[in-house]
Amino acid sequence: MADHLSREPSSSIDNMLSIWNCLHSFETPKLVELYRPLVVRCVEVNDVVHYLDDVICTREREEIVEIGKQKGSTVAMDYLLSAIDGSSSSDRWTKFVDILNRKGYQYVAKAISGEEVNSDAYRRYKNLLGPLKMDLVEKVNPNDLLCLLESQEKIIEQSDTEHIKAEMVNKGPMAGMIVLLDRIWRKSENWYTSFLNVLCITQYTHLVEKIDPVFALDFDLMESMTKIIGNSLHCLQQDHNLWRFYHKDRSSREKLLSIHGLELNNVSISFFDTNPYSSGNLNPNETTLKIRICGLPLSVNDSAVSELLDKLGCVAKSKILYEKIRHPVSNNMTSVLNGNRHVTPSIGLLSAEVSNRKARVEHMN
Numbered sequence: 031m032a033d034h035l036s037r038e039p040s041s042s043i044d045n046m047l048s049i050w051n052c053l054h055s056f057e058t059p060k061l062v063e064l065y066r067p068l069v070v071r072c073v074e075v076n077d078v079v080h081y082l083d084d085v086i087c088t089r090e091r092e093e094i095v096e097i098g099k100q101k102g103s104t105v106a107m108d109y110l111l112s113a114i115d116g117s118s119s120s121d122r123w124t125k126f127v128d129i130l131n132r133k134g135y136q137y138v139a140k141a142i143s144g145e146e147v148n149s150d151a152y153r154r155y156k157n158l159l160g161p162l163k164m165d166l167v168e169k170v171n172p173n174d175l176l177c178l179l180e181s182q183e184k185i186i187e188q189s190d191t192e193h194i195k196a197e198m199v200n201k202g203p204m205a206g207m208i209v210l211l212d213r214i215w216r217k218s219e220n221w222y223t224s225f226l227n228v229l230c231i232t233q234y235t236h237l238v239e240k241i242d243p244v245f246a247l248d249f250d251l252m253e254s255m256t257k258i259i260g261n262s263l264h265c266l267q268q269d270h271n272l273w274r275f276y277h278k279d280r281s282s283r284e285k286l287l288s289i290h291g292l293e294l295n296n297v298s299i300s301f302f303d304t305n306p307y308s309s310g311n312l313n314p315n316e317t318t319l320k321i322r323i324c325g326l327p328l329s330v331n332d333s334a335v336s337e338l339l340d341k342l343g344c345v346a347k348s349k350i351l352y353e354k355i356r357h358p359v360s361n362n363m364t365s366v367l368n369g370n371r372h373v374t375p376s377i378g379l380l381s382a383e384v385s386n387r388k389a390r391v392e393h394m395n
Contacts (some may be wrong), residue, residue: 077189
């Protein structure tokens with residue numbers, strides 16, 4: 031075998047938001063070549079090389095194992111891919127993908143099977159965990175994380191756990207944490223959020239705040255909501271400075287609105303019945319004045335209403351919105367319009383002519 035350089039292969043996938051197979055036909059060798067940098071980075075050669083007896087010969091396997099000992103898994107994996115490509119076995123790539131799946135490398139298996147994968151798996155490890163690696167190594171005990179990472183989040187396999195524990199026995203917790211960090215990103219596209227979630231659960235939130243402050247705040251907010259309303263929170267969605275809470279039942283919503291707010295990480299959080307920014311206010315506590323425009327046929331264009339507001343020197347802070355009828359029994363909003371429109375202006379109005387028709391303009395509190 032020709033000598034390979036030990037440096038890590040570079041690839042355009044580092045700068046891509048996602049990776050998508052654009053080939054018109056499924057040709058595995060071309061896909062493997064396309065994703066070669068991804069494969070050699072993610073897959074530990076010893077996890078797969080011993081299960082390819084029908085694909086590579088004993089001599090090739092022994093050479094690859096020895097290369098792994100001398101030059102590392104990345105270089106050895108590069109040799110293994112070349113050996114598989116040169117094999118006479120007709121189903122060599124099918125067997126390789128099958129082993130990847132069995133060993134937990136679904137992320138890589140998806141890529142070389144022509145499915146879409148997210149390139150953030152490696153980039154996040156390099157960009158976010160890299161600079162903070164020593165903090166994690168020195169301050170986190172792997173024993174606190176292993177069970178959740180394997181059984182709950184499923185981003186490592188039992189074999190990974192065994193390797194990490196063996197390293198801890200031989201060299202201590204810090205060495206075990208180094209192996210853990212090397213393993214967590216390799217097998218799951220969603221390793222990042224899973225790992226941060228486990229860190230938060232195991233009381234390492236202070237480290238998560240350094241890695242991803244937004245994630246830490248979301249987790250703390252979710253924990254606080256759970257203490258108030260139990261498991262009735264269905265969804266927590268952030269939109270800039272606003273969090274939307276979706277509840278499983280109305281009682282939990284009413285309970286949350288009944289409290290004045292809470293302090294979280296020195297941040298004051300207030301609860302609102304509706305989106306306080308929908309009126310165009312920059313401050314959610316700012317008093318909102320709305321104007322309802324009544325008596326106009328639906329055929330009158332919004333541009334006529336906007337023209338009226340402009341003539342009166344009224345600066346609209348929101349779009350012109352249409353009111354809908356509520357169901358008389360359930361009180362839920364229907365899709366049926368009632369003909370009224372409303373807008374949030376900078377000043378109030380009393381009455382005006384709109385498109386040569388008389389329109390009643392009312393203040394809404």
